Amino acid sequence: MTTIAKPFIAIGCFIRQTVDELRKVVTPSVREWAGWIVGVGVFVLLLMALATGMDFGLGKLTLFIFG
Template sequence: MAKASEAEKAAKPNVFMRIGLFIKQIIDEMRKVVTPTGKELLGWSFAVFIFVLLLMAFVTAMDFGLGKLVMLVFG
């Protein structure tokens, strides 16, 4: 039984080593991030703005249409 406990301790690093490994992995992933150019940022911002406007128009139409339908059904 004592050998199994020692093997588990050897396989599982302590909490500070795990935190250090986690931070190292975060830094390694952040090095892979590519910053967009100004032109790309402007293009994507415009695309998101248009998408939000279309979504707002869709939700407004659904709200108006369902409101009219409810008034028609329940008067």
């Protein structure tokens, strides 16, 4: 009987610990959300500029070498 009950005890313990951890989560404020959105937007724009510059530069280099 104990071998059957142990998985259910383990699952119950896992669910209890998960709920306890979820209670510790702090929701960010609107100001924090705005800061993250701006930061991510700037980062994406920089990566886009880097990829565009590399595409343009490598295209020109390829045309110079083989063209």
